[in-house]
Amino acid sequence: MAQTETPRTTTPTTKKWVYLFQEGSADMRALLGGKGAGCAQMTRAGLPVPPGFTITTEACNAYYQAGRQFPEGMWEQTLEALHTIEQQTGKRFGDPQNPLLVSVRSGAALSMPGMMDTVLNLGLNDATVEGLARLTGNERFAYDAYRRFIQMFGRIVLEIPGERFDEAFEAIKGEVGARQDTDLDAAALKRVVARFKEIVQEATGRPFPTDPYEQLRLAIAAVFRSWMGKRAVDYRNFYKIPHDLGTAVNVQTMVFGNMGDDSGTGVAFTRNPTTGAKELFGEFLINAQGEDVVAGIRTPMPIRKMAEVLPQAYQEFQQIARRLEETYRDVQDLEFTVERGKLYMLQTRAAKRSAAAAVKIAVDMVHEGLITREEALQRVEPAQVEQLLVPQLDEATVEAARREGRVLAKGLNASPGVAVGKAVFDPDRAEELAHAGEPVVLVRPETVPDDIHGLIVAQGVLTARGGMTSHAAVVARGMGKPAVVGAEQVRIDLRERCFAVDGRTVREGDWITIDGGSGEVFLGQLPVHVPNLAELHELNELLGWADQVRRLGVWANADYPRDAERARSFGAEGIGLCRTEHMFMEEDRLPLVQQMILAAPEAARAKRAAGVEAARQALRAARQRAQEQGPAAAPELAELERRLAEAQTKLQADPAWQQYQAALDRLLPIQRGDFYGLLKAMAGRPVIIRLIDPPLHEFLPKHEQLLVEATELRVRGDNPQRLAEVERLLAAVNALREANPMLGLRGCRLGLLYPEINAMQVRAILEAAAQLHREGVETHPEIMMPLVGNIEELRRLHALFTEVAEAVQAETGVRLDYKFGTMIEIPRAAFIADQIAELAEFFSFGTNDLTQTIFGFSRDDAEAKFLGFYLEEKILPFNPFQTLDPEGVGELMRIGVERGRRARPALEIGICGEHGGDPASIAFCHRLGLNYVSCSPFRVPVARLAAAQAALADRGAAAARDR
Ligand code: ADP
Ligand code: MG
Ligand code: MG
Numbered sequence: 021m022a023q024t025e026t027p028r029t030t031t032p033t034t035k036k037w038v039y040l041f042q043e044g045s046a047d048m049r050a051l052l053g054g055k056g057a058g059c060a061q062m063t064r065a066g067l068p069v070p071p072g073f074t075i076t077t078e079a080c081n082a083y084y085q086a087g088r089q090f091p092e093g094m095w096e097q098t099l100e101a102l103h104t105i106e107q108q109t110g111k112r113f114g115d116p117q118n119p120l121l122v123s124v125r126s127g128a129a130l131s132m133p134g135m136m137d138t139v140l141n142l143g144l145n146d147a148t149v150e151g152l153a154r155l156t157g158n159e160r161f162a163y164d165a166y167r168r169f170i171q172m173f174g175r176i177v178l179e180i181p182g183e184r185f186d187e188a189f190e191a192i193k194g195e196v197g198a199r200q201d202t203d204l205d206a207a208a209l210k211r212v213v214a215r216f217k218e219i220v221q222e223a224t225g226r227p228f229p230t231d232p233y234e235q236l237r238l239a240i241a242a243v244f245r246s247w248m249g250k251r252a253v254d255y256r257n258f259y260k261i262p263h264d265l266g267t268a269v270n271v272q273t274m275v276f277g278n279m280g281d282d283s284g285t286g287v288a289f290t291r292n293p294t295t296g297a298k299e300l301f302g303e304f305l306i307n308a309q310g311e312d313v314v315a316g317i318r319t320p321m322p323i324r325k326m327a328e329v330l331p332q333a334y335q336e337f338q339q340i341a342r343r344l345e346e347t348y349r350d351v352q353d354l355e356f357t358v359e360r361g362k363l364y365m366l367q368t369r370a371a372k373r374s375a376a377a378a379v380k381i382a383v384d385m386v387h388e389g390l391i392t393r394e395e396a397l398q399r400v401e402p403a404q405v406e407q408l409l410v411p412q413l414d415e416a417t418v419e420a421a422r423r424e425g426r427v428l429a430k431g432l433n434a435s436p437g438v439a440v441g442k443a444v445f446d447p448d449r450a451e452e453l454a455h456a457g458e459p460v461v462l463v464r465p466e467t468v469p470d471d472i473h474g475l476i477v478a479q480g481v482l483t484a485r486g487g488m489t490s491h492a493a494v495v496a497r498g499m500g501k502p503a504v505v506g507a508e509q510v511r512i513d514l515r516e517r518c519f520a521v522d523g524r525t526v527r528e529g530d531w532i533t534i535d536g537g538s539g540e541v542f543l544g545q546l547p548v549h550v551p552n553l554a555e556l557h558e559l560n561e562l563l564g565w566a567d568q569v570r571r572l573g574v575w576a577n578a579d580y581p582r583d584a585e586r587a588r589s590f591g592a593e594g595i596g597l598c599r600t601e602h603m604f605m606e607e608d609r610l611p612l613v614q615q616m617i618l619a620a621p622e623a624a625r626a627k628r629a630a631g632v633e634a635a636r637q638a639l640r641a642a643r644q645r646a647q648e649q650g651p652a653a654a655p656e657l658a659e660l661e662r663r664l665a666e667a668q669t670k671l672q673a674d675p676a677w678q679q680y681q682a683a684l685d686r687l688l689p690i691q692r693g694d695f696y697g698l699l700k701a702m703a704g705r706p707v708i709i710r711l712i713d714p715p716l717h718e719f720l721p722k723h724e725q726l727l728v729e730a731t732e733l734r735v736r737g738d739n740p741q742r743l744a745e746v747e748r749l750l751a752a753v754n755a756l757r758e759a760n761p762m763l764g765l766r767g768c769r770l771g772l773l774y775p776e777i778n779a780m781q782v783r784a785i786l787e788a789a790a791q792l793h794r795e796g797v798e799t800h801p802e803i804m805m806p807l808v809g810n811i812e813e814l815r816r817l818h819a820l821f822t823e824v825a826e827a828v829q830a831e832t833g834v835r836l837d838y839k840f841g842t843m844i845e846i847p848r849a850a851f852i853a854d855q856i857a858e859l860a861e862f863f864s865f866g867t868n869d870l871t872q873t874i875f876g877f878s879r880d881d882a883e884a885k886f887l888g889f890y891l892e893e894k895i896l897p898f899n900p901f902q903t904l905d906p907e908g909v910g911e912l913m914r915i916g917v918e919r920g921r922r923a924r925p926a927l928e929i930g931i932c933g934e935h936g937g938d939p940a941s942i943a944f945c946h947r948l949g950l951n952y953v954s955c956s957p958f959r960v961p962v963a964r965l966a967a968a969q970a971a972l973a974d975r976g977a978a979a980a981r982d983r
Contacts, residue, residue, distance in 0.1 A: 034093030077267060158280075185216060284358050288337070296376060381399070421544075439502040574963045576955060577956055597954055845873070913948055934955070946970035
C-alpha cells in the first residue's frame with residue numbers, strides 16, 4: 021500500500037467530525053471510542069494498520085440531536101477522509117479496475133454488547149467484484165467476499181433475519197452437493213449472490229444498494245442507530261453508563277485473511293487471561309476472514325502453531341504484542357489478519373481477565389517495573405479478591421465432572437460462587453426442606469417476586485430463562501448468592517417437579533451443583549474447595565502493599581476462636597464484633613440460659629421487693645459525699661451499709677433469685693472460657709465483645725411448638741411432670757412474647773432490667789483477661805453495649821460495669837487495659853453522640869439496625885416481601901442492607917462521628933454491620949474518617965484492598981485539586 025502524506029484540512033467553520041487514524045492517539049478514547057483510539061495509537065507507533073478513519077462519538081450524539089440526520093459537514097469530511105485513504109492505498113472506492121473495500125466497525129469508549137456488528141467487504145457490487153476477481157486472479161474468492169458482504173449488510177444494516185440467508189445458502193449447497201462452504205465454486209457462489217439479492221428485494225421492497233457510497237452512508241447510520249438499540253440501552257441502564265457517550269464509527273481498508281494458505285486471521289492476548297502467565301495466548305485460523313474465528317465453524321489452531329506455518333508474520337506479531345503491552349502498560353487483547361504473508365493489526369484493547377489473572381498480572385508487572393504498586397492496587401477489583409476466596413470448584417474437580425459426563429448445562433454466570441444442594445422446583449418446598457436442614461438449589465423457569473422466600477433459603481438459584489438483568493440474577497447478586505440463569509437447555513416440568521437435559525432427568529431432591537462464576541450446572545454433589553490466603557502468594561503480596569497505603573483499619577466479626585484465627589490469617593487487626601448470644605445458643609449452655617431467663621422476671625421482682633437497689637443507691641450517694649467532703653459529712657454510712665446487707669440477705673432467701681443466681685454462677689466459668697479462647701487467639705489486638713443483645717424469647721422454644729406439645733401431653737395424660745414443665749415454659753414464652761421483638765426488650769434494655777446478666781458477662785471477660793495477663797498474654801478487651809439511645813441508659817450501665825471492673829481488678833490484683841463503649845445503631849444515639857462519648861471510649865456503628873430503623877424496614881420482612889420488587893422496579897437503586905445508604909444512614913453516621921469526636925477527640929470509631937465488607941461502603945467509611953471497618957473473616961482481604969483503593973482515590977482527588 022502506498023503511503024501518501026496528504027491529510028486534507030476542512031474549512032474551519034465546521035466542526036471536525038472525522039479523524040484519520042494518523043490524527044488520533046490513545047488518549048482520545050472518549051472522542052474516538054476504544055477501537056478508534058487503539059487503531060490511531062498503533063498507526064502513530066508505526067505498526068502495520070490498514071489505513072482508515074474514525075467518525076467521532078460527538079457525531080453520533082449530533083446525529084440524534086439533529087433528529088437522526090448526519091450533522092452538517094460530517095458526510096463531506098467522510099468523503100474527504102475516504103479520498104485520503106484512496107491515495108494511501110492507491111485504490112479507489114467503487115472503481116471496477118482497482119476497488120477499495122472497507123470494513124465499517126462500531127466502537128464506543130467502553131465496549132458493550134448490543135452495538136452493531138462489523139460489516140466487512142463494503143464497496144462490492146456487480147462491477148467491483150469483477151475487478152477484485154481480476155486483481156486477485158481468484159474469482160472464487162471475490163464472489164465469496166461478495167456473498168458474505170450481502171449477507172452481513174442484509175442482516176446487520178438492513179435488519180433482515182439472518183436465517184433467511186442461511187437457509188438459502190444451505191439450499192444451494194444441497195443443490196450442488198457441497199458439504200462444506202469451501203466446496204462451493206465460483207459458479208455456485210454467483211448463484212448464492214443472485215439469491216441473496218432476491219432476498220433483499222423481497223424483504224425491503226428495494227434492490228440491494230449497488231452504489232458503494234450509498235452502502236457506506238447506510239452502514240454509518242446503522243452504527244449510530246445501534247447506540248440506541250434496546251440491548252445497548254438496557255446494558256447501559258444496568259451498569260449506570262450515561263447514554264450520551266455515543267459510539268464512534270471506524271471505516272477501514274479491508275485486508276484479506278482468506279486469500280489462501282499464506283493468509284489467515286487471529287486473536288491473541290499478550291498474557292494468559294485465565295492464569296495470568298506471561299505467554300502469548302490465542303488462536304489463529306488459516307485462510308479465513310474475521311468472523312470465522314469466533315463463529316466456531318472451523319477449529320482454529322493455537323497461536324504457537326502460527327510460528328510453524330507463517331514464521332515471519334508470527335515473529336513480527338510477537339514483537340508488536342510486546343511493544344503494545346509496554347505502551348499501554350497492561351495486558352492487551354489483539355486482533356490481526358495476515359494477507360499473503362503480511363501482518364496487519366486490527367485492534368488492541370485492555371484484556372478482560374479472570375480474578376486470578378488480574379492479581380498475578382498486576383503483581384508481575386510491578387516486578388517487571390512496568391507499573392507502580394499503587395497502579396497494581398487499582399488494577400484489581402475487590403470483587404475479584406472475593407472470587408478468589410469464595411468456595412470454588414477445583415479445575416481437577418471440573419475436569420473429572422466433565423469426563424464423568426456430569427455437566428448438565430451451561431447458562432449465564434449471573435452471580436459468582438458455588439452452590440451445592442438438592443434441586444427444588446418451588447419456593448414453598450424450598451422453605452420446607454431448608455427448614456429441615458437440607459441445602460437446596462431453587463430451579464425455576466424464571467423467578468418472580470413471589471418466589472423470594474425460596475431464594476432466601478436456597479444455596480443458589482438456577483433458571484432456564486432470563487438474562488443478566490432478570491429477577492433471579494438481580495436478586496441473587498443482591499443477596500450474594502450463586503446464580504446461573506438462562507440455561508436454555510434445561511427443560512423444566514414444574515408439575516412433575518423435575519427437569520430434563522439431553523434425555524437425563526433431575527427430580528426434586530436430586531443433588532446438583534451450580535457454579536455461578538462459570539455458569540455451569542453439574543449433576544451431583546461436587547466437592548468445593550475453600551482457598552486459604554497463604555496459598556495465594558501474589559494476592560498476599562498485593563494485600564501487603566494495600567496495608568501500606570490504607571488508612572482504615574480492617575477488623576473482623578468473629579464469635580469463636582477458630583473464626584478469630586481465620587480472620588487473623590486473612591489480615592484482621594482486631595475483632596470488631598463478637599456476638600455473645602451465639603455462645604448462649606450452644607447445646608450445653610442452652611438449658612442454663614433458659615433457667616436464667618425463666619427465673620429473671622421473678623428474681624427482678626424479688627429484688628425490688630427486698631429494696632436492694634434503693635439501698636445500694638443510697639449507700640453510693642453517701643459514699644460519694646464522704647469522699648468529697650470527709651467522713652463527717654456522711655454519718656449514716658454504717659447504717660446504710662447494714663441496710664444493704666439486710667436487703668441482700670432477704671433477697672438471697674428468695675427461691676426465684678436463688679434459681680437465677682445458680683444459673684448465672686454456672687454460666688460464668690463457661691463464658692470465661694469462651695472469652696479466654698477469643699482473647700488468646702487475638703493476643704495483642706483489640707477485641708470488642710458485645711453484651712447480650714437479642715430478645716430473650718430467642719433462647720426459648722417456639723410458642724407454636726410448645727402449644728402442640730402441651731396439647732398432646734394433655735390428651736395422652738401420661739406424663740404430668742413434663743406437662744407441668746411445658747406449661748411453665750409456655751407461660752414464660754407467652755409473657756416474653758412481643759409484637760415487634762426487634763424494637764422490644766433487647767440490648768441495653770435487657771441489661772437495665774436484668775443487670776446481673778451483663779455483670780456476669782463483664783466479669784467473665786475481665787477475669788479471662790486477668791488470667792491471660794498472668795500467663796503473659798497481652799489483651800485489649802473492649803466491652804460494648806448494644807442499642808443505647810438515651811444517655812441515662814448508658815450512665816447506669818457504666819456505673820455497674822465500673823463497679824464490676826474495680827472488683828475484678830481488686831480481686832485479681834491485675835490492672836487491665838479495657839475499654840467501655842457502645843454501638844450506635846439507633847438514630848437517637850447518633851444525635852446525642854456527644855453525650856454518649858462522655859462515657860463511651862469507642863463507638864461502633866451497627867449499620868444493620870441503623871438501616872432498619874432509618875428506613876423503617878424490618879430486614880426480614882423487607883427481604884421476604886418487597887425488597888426484591890423494589891430493586892427490580894428500581895424504586896431503590898441498591899439493597900441498603902448490602903451497600904450503605906449514604907443519604908440517610910451515612911448522614912447520621914457523619915453526625916455521630918462529628919459530635920462524638922467533639923466530646924472525645926481520641927474516640928475510636930468503627931463499623932460492624934455487614935456493610936463493613938462492601939467496597940462502596942468501605943470507601944464511604946474511609947471518607948468519614950472512621951478508624952476501622954469490621955467484616956466477616958473471609959471478606960477481610962476484600963476490605964484491605966477496598967480500603968487501599970479508597971485511600972488512593974483520595975490522593976488522586978487531592979492531586980487533581982492541587983493541579
Ligand atoms: P468486534 O467489536 O466484534 O471485535 P471488530 O470491528 O473488531 O468487531 O471486527 C470483528 C472482526 O472483523 C475483526 O476481528 C477482524 O477479524 C475483522 N475485521 C474488521 N475490520 C477488518 C478489516 N479492515 N480487514 C479485515 N478484517 C477486518
Ligand atoms: Mg474486535
Ligand atoms: Mg444491632
